Amino acid sequence: MEVFYMNKYRTSLLASTSFAFIFWGIVGTIGPLAASGSIIGNLNHTGKLIFLLIGSLVVPAGNLSMGILADVIGRKKVFLITMSFYTIGIIVISLSYNVLPLLLGLILAEFGVGGEEPSSLSLVAENTDANKRPFWLTILTNMDNIGSALMAGLFFIVVNNLQDRIVLLIGSLLLILFIVLLRRVIPESQMWLKETGNADESQIEREKIDLKDDGESISQPRLISSFIFLGVIAVSQYLTFGLMAYVLAPIEFPSSSEDDVIIFVALLGSSVAGFIAAPLISRGRKNYTLLSFLFGTVTMVAIFIMVPYLTNMLIFLPLLFANMFMSEFAYASRSVLEPELYGTRSRSSLIGLTRLWPMIAYPIFTFYTSSLNLSDFLLINVILWAMGLCASVYWFYFGIETKNAN
Template sequence: MATLSIAARLDRIPVSSIHRKAAFIIGLGLFFELYDVYLSGVLGSVISEQFHISGVTQSLLLGSSFLGMFLGAIFLNRMADVIGRRKAFMFNLLIYSVFTFLCAFSPNVSLLVLFRFLAGFGIGAEAPLCDTYLSEILPSYRRGTIMVWAYTLQFCSMPVEGLLARWIVPTNVGMAGWRWMFIIGSLGAVFAWALQQFLPESPRWLESVGRKSEAEKIMVRFEKHLTASQRVDIADLPPAVLAPPQEKLPVSTLFIAQFRRRTILLWVFQILQTFGYYGFGTLVPLVLAQKGFDVHSSLTYTTLTFIGYPVGSLISLPIVERIQRKWLIVGTAFCMGAFGILFGISNSPALIIIFGFLYTLVSNIFSNAYHIFQVEIYPTSIRATASGAGYSLSRLSSGLMPFVLLPLLQTSGATAMFSVVAIAMVIVMIDIGGFAPKTTARPLEELNQIPTLNTGVEDAHSTSV
């Protein structure tokens, strides 16, 4: 084992308790990332009534945290490639926790928008950084499955948040109920932040930047968690043959011939996928209000439809390593477009709940597949930067989305709004189906070999359809 590279040893090692603990801690951090993403949507109609806002101000309230996430995903993920994954985790949740706590005591909309923006800056890097970290420590043959377990924990935040909102928002214990929702998010993030301090640094990243002795020490920790039978299993495996570890790479690597097409397809995907994924979760309470349901009823229906998020994530467990990820993204994107239109034309509570549940169910199979995919297609030393840059565009798109979809909802109704969402998902299908590489169960180093930075030679696998 000692003669193999750290990356090769990580890909050969069986899943042990250290992998499972890391997945749980990462999943908990992602839980509060998604809690924040949907907080403005869940509380949108309540806060709008409290402060008597509408129009542009309402869109700004919904979009402010996403605009903060756009900047956070760029800067904090780049920092993760420079100072390490573990230190970047510490910055992310600490910034988020402080400003989310301040949101609870905002006396007016202006300060609430400002604090939501700053909280978004802190949490913006969390998702791509978590994707990056898990992809680097997990063996290639179980990468997708274990990552999905972390995402399943993350997606439990949606029904939990819906239940909390339905229970807490109507109350007034010392302050308005919606303010307690921010306090819960802040305190939960502090707990996740404390646990993340126990995560080992990514040995794959340490090796990629030349810190081999540190990588070896952490790798020994991974191998010590193996049972005796697992050690025997490793000894029976044939030796791995991989390219030597890569040196530090500049950001311009994203645009060399080998990675240019991947960068473009990922950026197009991230700009448009938000219309399908976050367009539903963020705006569904307002869609229900537009259909004539009161706040209490809309929160109830929202909670029931949000149950589809963790269910969809669980359903993806047995298929994420069996179906090529690009085709999983394409198939679920089609279903999201169809179920969105059916939800838009529905007016009975039963159909609203059924199509809303089906929408959230398939959207989380979609989400799991693309979160794994986006960190598989770049080298280790720029993986966080690359995924963060792409993900930042989804945050920018999400921030601007209310300014597009909300006026459309108010003027033309839910069916017209979901028709625009369906068009965005069709473009996503063409983008991923036509140009994405096949990544399922392949070693990261095999997917991202760089013969020479200046050759302009296209990786044969990057053109595989």
């Protein structure tokens, strides 16, 4: 398939981004696992909330600050800063046996991985052929789920605390080493260089990655329309994913063994879905986005209806798997549309700003839903899914199709 055509520079870009998202998934799962009692023992209700919320408080700072910086100094240079943060962070996490050091490590690591997201999405979108862009954006961002599933599986299968930490530290440092080596040769964004007046350098980078398809030129939609639409579907998808995958287990299910299974199944559903979503979203964004939020809402309603039977894991886990499957479909819409609907000069900043919406809302909803019974908790998720569905209906009728668009 043409989509898999590679050379040294393309391979380094896609592989380094893939490893970086896997690492983000690992870091993003540490807080929920700590809340479930799998890392430093059982915590009280306040302690659980702190570890559930720490990522959503720190990642936005990385998203926005590094996103803005990437539009000023370039995509590649930002990685030097972000990699430093999460390397130190993961070392501190691996050596932590009580709350404060673990929190410090998480703050450093979450800031680092959050800071890479806008620049990574921008760089891949800007250095990839238009007809291959949605496929790779979906596959690469799905690596986040795979990293999370690996982390949840590690703490579910390996019950020895010391072994967990050794595997986490060695595995993470090897992953970071691969990222560093690959990023030594990745090209800077040819679009960003052109937009900032470096046409000659842009042409050199373009030749390295052998771009063949710039896509069709279309009129950019009104910025405010794109910003509101992307913000609403971001809140819908991010909150429902976080609440169902991470918050539901430690808050609503008392057993730590059940917690780990629920988190693992949720992440497994998302991971599987990403590989199916990639070729589907390449066929067009508007239909895909609408159907993703429609079926996501349907699966959430099904879980809500089955509330009396959800203590039976044989009933609950397949329903959760299906819902998280659709959540990944919805996330693919976000990951592709965000870089496509924003212009090059401010793309990274606006992606970071858009992702502030759900990050601000998440701690509020986590705190609020933590005191609800299971039925009310699930009803909130139904409403959030429906909100995303309404936004996707609006975009279906009034938005633009960005398939193969420049």
